[in-house]
Amino acid sequence: MATEYDFIIVGSGPAGASVAFALAQSPKKPKVLILEAGSRNDDRNLRVSGQRWLTFLQKDLNFGYKTCPQQNVASRELDYSRGKGLGGSSAINFGAFTVGASHDYDTWAKLTDDEDYSWPRIQGRFKKLITFHRDLPAGTDPKYASPLAENHGSSGPLHLGYAKEWEEDLVPTLDLLSQSGYALNPDHNSGNPIGVSLLITSTHDGLRSTANDILSELPDNFTVLTSSPVQNVIFSGKKAIGVSSNGTSYFASREVILSAGALDTPRILMHSGIGPTDQLTKFGIPVLLPAPRVGQNLRDRPFMSLVYRRKPGSTASKRGSFYGSQAAQDSALAQWQNDGTGPWSKYGCQLAVGFLKLSERFTSSREFRSLPEGEQEFLNHETVPHMEFVTHFPVHMYFPPGAFPRVSEEQLVDYSCLSLFLYNPQSRGEATLQSSDPDVPLRFDPRFFAHEFDRRAAADSLREFLERFVEGNEEFRRGTEGVIAGPEKGAKSSDEELLDFWREGLGSTFHMTGTAKMGKRGEEDAVVDSAFRVIGVEGLRVADMSVVPVLVSGHTQAVAYVTGYTCGEKLLKEYDLL
Template sequence: MEYDFIIVGTGPAGASVAFALAQSPKQPKVLILEAGGLNDDKSLRTDGQRWLTFLQQDLNFGYKTSPQEHAGNRQIDYSRGKGLGGSSAINFGVFTVGAKHDYDTWAKLVNDEEFTWSCMQQRFKKIVTFHRDIPEGVDPKYASPLAKNHSSSGGGPLHVGYAKEWEEDLIPTLDLLSEGAGYPLNPDHNSGNPIGLSVLISSAYNGVRSTSKDLLGSLPENFTVKTFSAVEKVIFDGNRATRVVTVDGDTFLASKEVILSAGALDSPKILMHSGIGPLDQLSEYQIPVIHPSPFVGQNLRDHAFVPLVHQRKPGSSLSTRSVFYGSLKRQEEAMKQWQKDGTGEWSKYACEVGIGFFKLGERFLTSKEFERLPESEKEYLRDETVPHTEVFTHFPFHWFFPGGDFPRGDEDKLVDYSCFLVFLYNAQSRGEVRLQSRDPKVPLKFDPKFLGHEFDRRAAVESLREFIERAIESEGFKKAVVRQIVGPEGNSDEKLLEFWQQAMSSSWHMTGTAKMGRDGDEEAVVDEEFRVRGVKGLRVADMSVVPVLVSAHTQGVAYVTGYTCGEKLLKEYDLL
């Protein structure tokens, strides 16, 4: 069973590698291995239920972090998707691409212009078809993307855009934040400059969520996809990768290359079980060494967030979501409607939100924690396109309330509430993933070291404080609120940090555990061609190689990372 290329993983990165190789008229023989199943239940694509798919155990590896020292020793959810589509099958459907400067910094770090924003933006247009339609009567100031920044026709098979119907209080919430709190509007967060308040571009269209499985839907016959084929390790002849072995003992041959796209938590595991990794860990678990690579599993970075939830006064908002979410009968009827034609209330509620990427003020920029950063990091943070924090509106928090006992109103109806998420960006902590068993079925130990750096604690505190001062304490918001349901007990540094420690969650944006770098970068696991240093015939193409914590929810970054690797393979092997 020999193939030219073997791709491990069908998440956004792996599917994009395959999608690029499928453009070759020379028809290389490609095998794609997926640890999970087909994920072919239609209901998994219900747009309004995108928040619940990750709770399904058969779709989720169910990872947890190690106890976090600076987060109350809590083990924090580190969910990763399983099955065709990978994590895009269970994520929250946020399609953001980040800041122009993120990509230009990436290109500079690895000394390759292929990673600049101008190049990456063209690749997004090949992967994505963007639907710019917004509900009739909505002022274009809230969403008016320029055609030059998107592929609106003739793009790729991944369909993204705006919900057809928006909840009644979405525009009033944006007005509250823009007019009442002074946040600027941005009509297109995917233009390369995300700064400002936008209506979210989702990985969904016409009530149906999109996943990376869509990139695999029309692969030619020279491609083979095998599900329930979790990879244990790569086998080498000398220092050349020639085979992969699954945990069930199946072996597949690769005449040209093996490409690992198992994600930032699992690609390092496969590398280490293959004999590529830190010598001390390989030695501890008696794994034969193929090539010592001390930074495999290092440099883990991530975003994190906390929720702010408030009960609203009756009649103070136009929202009808509490009525919908408070009625199981109504939800069941809505699902029947969605199954019929993709319309109805499951294509309205929690299908459109507001998203804002913002700079913090002088209090943050003049803090001692900011001043102590390396000059290169301060320069990066001062770039006009790089945000310091993110705010997210309309999160359906009642589904995630501790113990599931969300406050109810009269007649046991769900209370009307607002929920904002406040994100920590540009964390300076460097976590790690480590071997903890010789058994390849045992996951690595995941330690992101959340809030472990003094800058992260300052940025977390100031992000939360500034949003509370500008928005939560504004007259327009206060007059509509009954009480705080979830939030800090005060506005001091101590109380704000305490709330982060008690309530923070990962954003599931794990990055950097097999970092890409130029020649001479001792921390680089792969080079700018995605090739694993020290061996031949093996590449890694997923978020583990990205050397920048991109200012975005990272599924979009994973897509374009995989496609970039695929293009490099097409060029190197003369497949066009």
């Protein structure tokens, strides 16, 4: 096997695959090597739409990372799942494909002084990556979803859309949300997500679409190697010339692109001698380039779930008869394997999502007003949400047995789950060295709830949602038989009681961002420039969520795809490959 290539891409997740997708457009056919730490991950049965909530439990497909004990979250160690295998985390995530707010990207462009990150250009790249299927179940009122064709792609390798069959209580739940004053948004991926929408997912016809769908279409000038974790970058002076993987050296005549993700790219950089001097010195790693911000600026957002037992005849799905019967689930899997239809293409497949602004009570709070003026302006922009909720999350599949002590496992199938997400958290964490062994993961500390703004936003978002919908909507309240998971005093709880409920059930959304932050050359916190080049060395770029300088107002798999594609386009131009 050849060991010299034009480009080496480390990582096969959404970002790495999208770098490759762009390079594959070149008629000059550069030789490209993609190195993936995990397996080929080609079992179609791992792509069942309704079972996408379980894939992360596959230990061979998940690095199985944990956070360190979270000081402000009852010292809990939290799951920090990352995908391992072709497709990366797109093969184990929950499938939400939300691009965020147009203002996120315009802010990115402003922070980097590079119009390539402005919303019109970013949206153009999304269109190239995506084939969007607008099909809805027969008879569905277009008020629930009417996305415009000009906002979506029609020929890309990623297949997105809505489930073809919905749970019985989905539309009634949308109606209840509308009755509570939440505006319906016909398309959350238009650039303005505010309102209640049907969630667009990376699934179509009951099948999950992953970054592996990009890799499977690459031409023969690409080589993909699995079971090949990268320990470090090889340098000649300060020029990157290759990488080391399991004792084998692979060389790149042009560039090395790290797309290992916000948790692993900093590890590779540090073990290559690029990182905070004190950490490198502590573990005996020779310092090639002092880079104190590598591993810093870790941003992530937490979520938690409210769960209510619903009365028969209320807006309750018939999911209990399915989830409560192993025979029904087995029969459904056989049907899915035959033609991609059936209950595993229905239950847990179509969610509603709400991207919401909070009231003046929040925006006039001391914690909000104490933020820097520029951050307040960002949060007040008309397209930027303060919180998110989703409905129809099959929470009993995600949490382990016994997670809900108020109810038996048999009762846990007849419920409504409403999951809340905290947006624009101000806490900043870090990923730091804890070993001289390059195969040992970094220590991850997102520092959830460290900033007072986050605690205010968490309490207010929960209280407002309880007031306005859970308790404020008379029909939903009448149809609720009992509380499975929720604050005992509901909206009347004190701030601290609401925060305690968050602390009990808080989890990471796995939206880790910013650990090799992009910025302008000369800025203190910039690790890479707007062309993804690691500042201070040559021939090395980073293209994944670690470089993104904003925590985009949506689920980050979409952002990872477009980040990688943007890097690939820049490589095409710089090396005159078109």
